[in-house]
Each structure stands twice: as C-alpha cells, then as structure tokens.
Amino acid sequence: MTETIICDSTYEGEGAGTSFSAARGTMDSYDGNGDGVGQIRLALTSFVVWRLFLRFPTSTLSLPAGATISSVKLRMVATSKGATTDFDVYILAGGATPPSETNWDAALTITPTYTWRNTAFMSLNTQYLSDELPTGINLGGNTYYTLIASIDRSLSSSSGYIGIGRPYNATEAYRPALVIEYSLPSSNLPIIWWS
Secondary structure (H helix, E strand, O other): OEEEEEOOEEEEEEEEEOOHHHHHHOOOEEEOOOOEEEEEEEEOOEEEEEEEEEEEOHHHOOOOOOOEEEEEEEEEEEEEEEEOOOOEEEEEEOOOOOOOHHHHHHHHHOOOOEEEEEOOOOOOOOEEEOOOOOOOOOOOOOEEEEEEEHHHHOOOOOOEEEEEOOOOOOOHHHOOEEEEEEEOOOOOOOOOOOO
C-alpha cells in the first residue's frame, strides 16, 4: 500500500564569495521561496553555491495499526537547469527549515549515501524517484532532508545547477513528495472452509 506526503516547506541556502571555497564556507542567506541546488561562477571573482532544505509533515501520515513501512523515496521535478556541468543530486537525511549555519556546514561533512538522480539526460517538468531512503521517518513530527550537488560536495570548480519544483507549485505533480510504501500484518486467524 502507498501513501504520499507533500513537502510543506523548502528553503534555499545560499553561500556567496570570491571563490567556490569561500561560497561553500558560510551560508550568507536563505530563501523560503528558493528552489536551487548546485553552484555557478557569475564573474571572475563572484561565486554562488545553493543547497536546498526540505520539510515533510510526516506526523500527518495515518498508517493503520501494525503497519510496517517498507519503502521511502523522494519524488521531485526539476523545473529549470543551468550551466554546463551535470552532477548527482545527493539527499542527506536531516536538516531544518529554515536552515542554520550548522545545517549548511553539515551538508559538507555528512557522507551522502542517497541520490535523487544525475542531471544528465534529465527531462525538465518530469517526475523522478530517488534511491531508497531510510524507513525511519518521524511519525510524531516532521522529517527533514538536505539536497546538495555532487560538484559542491567534491569541491569542484565546475558550474551547474537546477531548480526543483516548489511545495506551492500550481501543478501538484511538481511538488516534492515522499512516496511511502507499507504493509499490513498478515492475519493469524485460521482459514475455515465450508462445504
């Protein structure tokens, strides 16, 4: 059985500086209307890095008694793409909305083990599912994820970025969502056959 939880908040963290290293080092601002993941060199000494922080109200999930979550995946849509370098979009469990400097810094120190997808051959305005995510979502509150580009994580000097569909997009299918599959316990009652 499947349930879908729509993301109710995204914050784009932004670091800017005279080099990619400087831009990665400190989050200068965050935008509750932002949607960017990646990085770009705007001028000779102007560099920007974006990381995206997502919140899902998983306490609203109404699972039947005894249900076991077997699969959690992140479904998203890229609505824009810029620059020339393709990259993996990594998913980190955890974060906050709005994000703090601690959340920003953690994105570079936590080893990414989950990927949404690579941006090569990606069609815009098309839904894609992530790798399997941890099934231990927070049923008593919110569940948070952080998105970071592999070129950011690897300290690359290449430029590449995408925009992700926002939670309030007029097209519901463009909104980030957790797709949760679960199973119910099998009945232990004996089967009685009538003749």
